[in-house]
Amino acid sequence: MTQSERGRKMFIESGKKEKFPMERHGMLLLNRIFHRFLLLCLLWWVLTEGYPGSWWFGLPGVTVTTAATLGLSSRFTWHWRPLGMIRFVPFFFLQSLHGGIDVAWRALHRQTPMNPALFDFPLRLPHGPARVFLANTVSLLPGTCSADLSEECLKVHVLDGSIAIHTRLQAVEEHVAALFGLSIPPAERFEEASPHE
């Protein structure tokens, strides 16, 4: 468990019962400022393509931006888990390759075969950025496109209603949960291939 993870766990628990130790809070904040500063420096380096003279302007700019983002985003205390990211990125690449080939096959076929349907997918992820991230990911994966994110479910438009959509989306949901370090209840079994009209 890294320092920031432990810190966040304490932060979550402190809201319920325990007193939050002040020095841990300070460490956590410093840690976050440092990470963000490094990230923005990297971004500047990439945007200027490593031109050394640009740092005269870049360093003050990055400092101001760090301060601004800290002031703006105090509500969002999430970040991605490295382990979840290592598992998510190859999964995403393979799936989006599959998705592109799927669409290309249908588009180039003489008859453009498809069997579109609308599905309601019950969400297990908690409210917040993880849900939005799931909705966006689903749009880029093979044969699915998210159409409505409501209180309890995600309405999904699928190109082929006869495939095992729920099982697939549950796998995606588990990947997103691992990415955000969230724990979700175990999957329920669904009747497959029963799109509602």
Place this chain on the structure above:
Amino acid sequence: MNDFYLAVSAFLLVNILVGLVRILRGPTPPDRMLMAQMFGTTGVGILLLLSEAMGLPVLRDVALLFALLGALATVSFVRRYWPVEFAEEESKE
């Protein structure tokens, strides 16, 4: 090699021209808007190829801006020019 990149970007340009058919035919305004979104993605591709073929790294920054502005165009279209009567929707349910 540069000729190859130029050829591919010309191919993408032809792609855009073919896509114009959807703008002319598209039965609903969002269909036309989708094509505009597609022009954005294709435009980014063309700019990246041109920056490599002509040795102009600046064009990569233009591509970055195109990627950003494409989203803004769609968002403003959905919000401003394609308003949905939410009240009517609720009374239907």
Place this chain on the structure above:
Amino acid sequence: MMFEEWISSALVCAGAFFYLAGTLGMLRFPDIYTRLHAVTKADNLGLGLLAAGLMLRAESWPAMIKLALIWMLALVTSATACYLVANNALRAGLPPVLGRYRSGSRP
């Protein structure tokens, strides 16, 4: 060096192919929802492969990362745009084509 050039050209060609598939899907698919699939998936894969091909020939590390950044930005924006358009179409009551579809069977 030659090997890298070959891989790079192959990736760029594959990217162009997916752009073509996206345009064809845009022209041939029956309704706005299915066309959304064509735009978000085929075109983004096309851009991704194209960027990957150019990344192999990039002159420096930051230039390479910038190409990846452009692709990621395009992914995020098109996923968001896709959700917005699909959601609004659904709210506006545009009926999706449902059930088995073949381009010959309907006008």
